[in-house]
Amino acid sequence: MDQIMRTLFAGTSCTSIGKKDGRVSNKTENLKRKQPDSDMGGESHFPSDIARFESDSNSRANLERYMRKHLHIRLNKELRSPSLLLQFHELHTIFGVSEQLLKRLDSLGYHQPTPIQRQVIPCMLSEMQVLACSATGSGKTLAFVIPIISKLLKSRDFGEKRLPQAVILEPTKEMVLQTERVVRNVAHNLSIQSCSLMSTRATSSNQLTFDIIVATPYSFLNELREGKVDLSGLSDIVFDEADKMFEVQFLEQIDEILSYCPSALVGKHLFSATLPDAIETMSRSFIDDPVRVIVGRGSGNGSFSCIDTIDQQLKFTGNESGKRFALEELFINGVAAPVLIFVQNKKRVEDLFRLLSRMKISTAFIHSDCSQEHRSRAVEDFKRGFVTVLVTSDLLCRGMDFRCIQTVINYDFPTSLSTYIHRIGRTGRAGRRGVAISFFGEEDKAMIRPIANFIAACGSRLPDWIFSLPAPSKSQKRKLERRPPKRGDILPLKGT
Numbered sequence: 001m002d003q004i005m006r007t008l009f010a011g012t013s014c015t016s017i018g019k020k021d022g023r024v025s026n027k028t029e030n031l032k033r034k035q036p037d038s039d040m041g042g043e044s045h046f047p048s049d050i051a052r053f054e055s056d057s058n059s060r061a062n063l064e065r066y067m068r069k070h071l072h073i074r075l076n077k078e079l080r081s082p083s084l085l086l087q088f089h090e091l092h093t094i095f096g097v098s099e100q101l102l103k104r105l106d107s108l109g110y111h112q113p114t115p116i117q118r119q120v121i122p123c124m125l126s127e128m129q130v131l132a133c134s135a136t137g138s139g140k141t142l143a144f145v146i147p148i149i150s151k152l153l154k155s156r157d158f159g160e161k162r163l164p165q166a167v168i169l170e171p172t173k174e175m176v177l178q179t180e181r182v183v184r185n186v187a188h189n190l191s192i193q194s195c196s197l198m199s200t201r202a203t204s205s206n207q208l209t210f211d212i213i214v215a216t217p218y219s220f221l222n223e224l225r226e227g228k229v230d231l232s233g234l235s236d237i238v239f240d241e242a243d244k245m246f247e248v249q250f251l252e253q254i255d256e257i258l259s260y261c262p263s264a265l266v267g268k269h270l271f272s273a274t275l276p277d278a279i280e281t282m283s284r285s286f287i288d289d290p291v292r293v294i295v296g297r298g299s300g301n302g303s304f305s306c307i308d309t310i311d312q313q314l315k316f317t318g319n320e321s322g323k324r325f326a327l328e329e330l331f332i333n334g335v336a337a338p339v340l341i342f343v344q345n346k347k348r349v350e351d352l353f354r355l356l357s358r359m360k361i362s363t364a365f366i367h368s369d370c371s372q373e374h375r376s377r378a379v380e381d382f383k384r385g386f387v388t389v390l391v392t393s394d395l396l397c398r399g400m401d402f403r404c405i406q407t408v409i410n411y412d413f414p415t416s417l418s419t420y421i422h423r424i425g426r427t428g429r430a431g432r433r434g435v436a437i438s439f440f441g442e443e444d445k446a447m448i449r450p451i452a453n454f455i456a457a458c459g460s461r462l463p464d465w466i467f468s469l470p471a472p473s474k475s476q477k478r479k480l481e482r483r484p485p486k487r488g489d490i491l492p493l494k495g496t
């Protein structure tokens with residue numbers, strides 16, 4: 001299985017920042033030329049895995065059973081779940097979707113569906129509601145974008161007034177932009193119109209006549225309250241990063257959005273790399289009879305899948321100066337770039353940015369108080385390789401698809417396992433390899449054990465003593481998430 005997953009996606013090369021003549025050198029120039037992060041496309045060469053499975057099976061049903069087992073696809077109702085999508089061309093031969101879409105997927109480099117796509121696409125095309133959980137970087141976005149576009153292509157009467165048929169909700173503006181870009185790229189030349197909503201004020205006085213709306217909950221709600229969205233044609237609503245969407249800050253908005261959805265006929269779908277039982281239980285109050293699809297080896301707790309493309313390391317750094325020393329050492333000895341660094345809050349983002357800039361490392365930063373222009377520029381500069389390091393808060397921990405990232409550094413240890421999983425998942429995407437290094441000190445001890453258990457389940461090795469640390473109680477976990485540990489200053493700000 002590991003081998004199949006590794007070869008499902010093509011690998012990538014790596015640039016290092018490291019020591020040159022005793023100084024920290026920055027090879028950003030190489031990076032710029034070698035690794036711009038293209039907006040779209042699979043760039044993958046899938047192996048003929050179907051042929052391999054086929055040779056061992058004598059019927060379609062057996063083949064599917066065999067593939068589910070080997071691709072670690074688990075369902076809550078195997079008996080009435082639809083077939084697996086073995087190849088993208090079955091969108092046409094089985095589901096009657098226009099061949100234009102197949103050509104488009106092929107031209108974008110998407111030659112074979114990933115495991116989550118194999119199971120979710122047929123479910124959504126068969127009008128089932130889906131709760132989907134698979135590892136970061138495993139292709140969940142296309143798993144809902146392809147059936148949405150397929151359904152539009154099948155049902156659209158071009159004479160009719162356009163009414164939104166699908167709404168995709170995302171937790172941040174960056175994710176709205178990214179997902180809408182995926183929609184636009186796949187729907188290119190297919191006469192499908194999409195829009196992104198992410199400002200807090202309603203857009204214009206006109207009705208929104210787009211086939212697909214991608215939005216943050218608040219911006220979408222604003223449009224609904226202003227009466228500018230007619231949801232009478234709505235067929236699907238997707239809650240991406242669903243566990244985030246059902247956190248307290250979004251819950252009331254989601255509730256109100258659901259009250260605008262016209263009928264039980266609207267398919268509601270939840271996607272995330274981390275789908276704890278509590279979210280699933282909550283979702284059952286508004287989703288009848290969903291199919292739960294989980295892809296990947298479980299980590300002991302069924303709601304998280306293991307990630308085997310990331311070399312995960314924990315590094316005890318003691319206090320703040322230990323962290324700074326460890327970071328400098330990493331850059332001096334050579335760290336694979338581009339590098340994404342997470343810290344705990346906005347002030348620390350800017351402090352670490354200043355420290356790295358003083359070390360002459362080309363760095364950008366982003367947090368939620370930055371202007372939209374700054375946010376977009378930082379993301380673009382990083383994607384295109386104009387800067388080597390991006391320092392951020394948890395604003396970017398979910399969903400962002402910077403496919404070139406080689407190393408993630410948790411300069412400040414995360415305060416929950418799900419945050420850890422999403423943060424490190426910015427590397428090792430689409431079958432590529434990556435490294436995640438997490439610094440920790442005394443103040444982080446309470447969270448070490450659950451994260452160490454996850455790392456061990458994924459196959460990375462850790463020293464034995466880590467497993468003798470006590471596991472945190474539920475109340476300790478909740479407290480940590482509400483109030484992260486106090487940390488000392490990153491650097492004396494004098495002269496910076």
Ligand SMILES: Nc1ncnc2c1ncn2[C@@H]1O[C@H](COP(=O)(O)OP(=O)(O)OP(=O)(O)O)[C@@H](O)[C@H]1O
Nearest residue numbers: 042044112114136137138139140141273399401430
């Ligand atoms: N069938 C495919 N063939 C090749 N590449 C693919 C395929 N499907 C998706 N990808 C690529 O895989 C990468 C990761 O996909 P995506 O962003 O959807 O991951 P994800 O599962 O949503 O991750 P996260 O949980 O972090 O949001 C993207 O760059 C995407 O273009």
